[in-house]
Amino acid sequence: MKIISKLLPAFKTKLVIPILSIIALVAFVSFTTYQVTKAQITVTEDGEVSAIRTHADTVEDVLNELDIEVEDHDKLSHPKDELITSGMKIDLIKANEIIVSINDEDKTYFTTTETVGAFLDEQKIEVSDHDEVSLNRDHKIEAGLSIEIKEAYQVMLNDGGEEKQVWVTGGTVADLLKSENVSLGDLDRLEPKESDRLSEATNITITRVEKVTDIVEETKDYSIVKKNDSSLAKGTEKVVSSGKEGIIAKHYEVVLENGKEVSRELIKEEVKKESEQRVVAVGTKVNQNTGVNTVSRGDDTVARTLTMHATAYNWNCASCDGRGLTRTGINLKANPNLKIVAVDPSVIPLGTKLWVEGYGYATANDTGGAIKGNRIDVHLPTLAEAYRYGRKTVQVRILE
Structure with missing residues (x-):
């Protein structure tokens, strides 16, 4: 018994060591197995990459494990309830809050797009070539960004009678004239005034004035x-x-x-x-052969008689000079009733006293471009009488 009592402690000591070794081995194997069985996951949040090993079951579990909160407008590459697989890459893009002002009316948007152009396309916000946008389409999106859009409309510009439609997004009349390179002269008139604000009802009229x-x-x-x-x-x-x-x-x-x-x-x-x-020389010599622009019956000594072709005229005819002066200077305009005959001076000399059949006593005191040879043109008081006279063959007596 004494021997057993002495051997028992030694036996216990030798037994404990193997047991502890087994426990340690089991723990190591368990830890190693736990670590080995973790899934290798890559999570990218707005470009920042995190690589982890995890026993999480779903994508949501992984995000919770990393204290990553996903908002409604954020863009997640996998559904939250999707099961985790080793090598999975989870991408999360956080949405940015931006403000869009269209014609001074503000609206808040959330977007995960990278540029202004992509955002406008995503939201189907149509922007024409004439609209004014505060940022270029390739401008990067960031939180708190403001985009201002002014929609264009047309106004009528009448410049000196020439009309055209001009696209504008607001401003004043002066702004439009500057953008169209339209300048005003000192005398030009402009309606409305340069300082007036533009609207869709604006009609601009420029009256070009010059002296x-x-x-x-x-x-x-x-x-x-x-x-x-x-x-x-x-x-x-x-x-x-x-x-x-x-x-x-x-x-x-x-x-x-x-x-x-x-x-x-x-x-x-x-x-x-x-x-x-x-x-004009006015005759003053008195003798028996002179009268005052008329011929009396007492002066009817006939030197010869001619047969002539006669027409009539009036001092106010279309081809006359309008002053009513005969070739010898007699004023028929002042004395329309004088008996004056236009003759060819080579046939009947100027100043000759005449008697014309159907016309009476007269003097040859005028000429005419068409009066040649045996032609005469008798003067009548009015154009109407001259037209009615027509053409006649008459006897003309040359008086002495």
């Missing part, structure tokens, strides 16, 4: 001077100097609006050429 000088040359009639001449028979006249018209330059200030004349004011007259007087 120009128009120089008009006009003829100045000559004056007629009559001088007594004792060498000429009384009642006859002779042109000594035919006279020449003068020229006056009239300067007008003309106002044009959109190229059309609206007013004209005479500001200066300038004599370019002085007129020359017409000098």
Whole structure:
């Protein structure tokens, strides 16, 4: 018994060591097995990569293990309830809150897109080429970003009568004129004012005003001077100097609006050429063969008789000079009832007293471009009487 008592402690000591070794081995194997059986997972959050080994069952468990909270607008590569597999890569993109102002009306959005252009496409926000966007399409999205959009509309621009539609996104009339490179002259009129704000109902009208000088040359009639001449028979006249018209330059200030004349004011007259007087000699010699532009029945001594082709005219005819003066200077305009006949001086000399069949006593004191040879043209008081006269063959008596 004493021997057993002595051997028992030694036996216990030798037995404990193997047991402890077995326990340690089991623990090591268990730990190793636990570690080996962990899944290898890669989690990327907004570009930051975390690699972990985990016994988590689902994606949500992994995120909870990493204290990562997923909001409603965030973009997660896998459903939260998807089971974990070794080598799985989980991507999480956190949504950014941004504010979009369209025509000064604000709206809040959440997005995981990277650029402004991608965001606008994602939200189906249409932006035309004429709209104004505060940021470029390739601008990076970040939290708190503000995007301002002003939608374009058209206004009418009438520039000097030429109309066109112009796209604008607001501003003033002056802003539009500057963007269209439209400048105003000192006299031009603009409606509405440059400081007025633009709206979809705005119509802009520019009236182009200019002042120009128009120089008009006009003829100045000559004056007629009559001088007594004792060498000429009384009642006859002779042109000594035919006279020449003068020229006056009239300067007008003309106002044009959109190229059309609206007013004209005479500001200066300038004599370019002085007129020359017409000098007429008036006969004062009295003898039995002279009268005062008429022939009386007492002067009817017939030298010869001619058969002539006769027509009629009036001092106011279309081809006449309008002053009513005969070739010898008699004023038919002032004395329309005088009996005057136009002749060919080579056939009937000027100043000759006549008797014309159907016309009566007269004097040959005028000529005409078409009056040649045996033709005469009798003067009648009115154009109507001249037209009615027509053409006739008449007897003409040359009186002495």
